[in-house]
Amino acid sequence: MAVTQLNPKPGMSDAEWQARVDLAALYRIVAHFRMTDFIYTHLSARVPGEDDVFLLNPYGTPFNKIRASGLVKVGFDGQVVSGGELNDAGFTIHSAVLMARPEINLVMHLHTRASVAVAAQKRGLLPISQQATILMGHLAYHDYEGIALDHGERERLAADLGDKRAMILRNHGLLTCAATVGAVWQLTYLLETACQIQIDAMAGGAELIEIPMSVAESNYACYEAQADHGERDWRAVLEILDGADYAT
Secondary structure, eight states: OOOOOOOOSTTOOHHHHHHHHHHHHHHHHHHHTTOOOTTSOEEEEEETTEEEEEEEOOTTOOGGGOOGGGOEEEETTSOEEESSOOOHHHHHHHHHHHHHOTTOOEEEEEOOHHHHHHHTSTTOSOSOSHHHHHHGGGOEEEOOOSSSOOTTHHHHHHHHHTTOSEEEETTTEEEEEESSHHHHHHHHHHHHHHHHHHHHHHHTOSOOOOOOHHHHHHHHHHHHHOSSTTHHHHHHHHTTSSSSGGGO
16 A cells, blocks of 8 residues: 555656655655665665656755655666756666666665674674574675766676675665565565664674574565565555655
């Protein structure tokens, strides 16, 4: 279920407006859970019916102020169709995924303290929590190449992601992608929570218990078999938002 509002933009399709509303809500939710890095991370959505165009946040706007009408619309060639200033690194990362994976409609990239801490550890995510086991055997990794301003990195990002839907960008943060807004939020919440648990557990100083990969595979199978693919999670989290001014 999604919060929607009458499309106020002449010439804009209802499908694009709904994609804008969903993405703006996602930004507000990320802000609510304090997963932002001020203005320096980004979430994107493919524009329905325009496979070579996507939506991104206007560079400099705090996540808790993002509105559907203010999102930047940009093509894979880097040309801004409408909206404000574009985050160049955000363009590189998000266009890489959306160009390579036509079945993907939403991409989230975060660098929270916990996710960067895990991304800086040689072994990456450890199988020490239920949240981690759901994803870790199906998690990709990409080595850090500096701030993502080189469009040549797009091919390497896409190659490292492969057919996965979650990736740790080493020394940098997280990337998740999915076909629907509910699915991408669910993936992100699981992965970010797993990172927080790992850092907290390691800080305790005691020896860690690792869950066997056979159990991890079973947990992932249960996750994949769910019927709603995050839609229940999405309906629940929308109830947290205070008002719906993001849908303007």
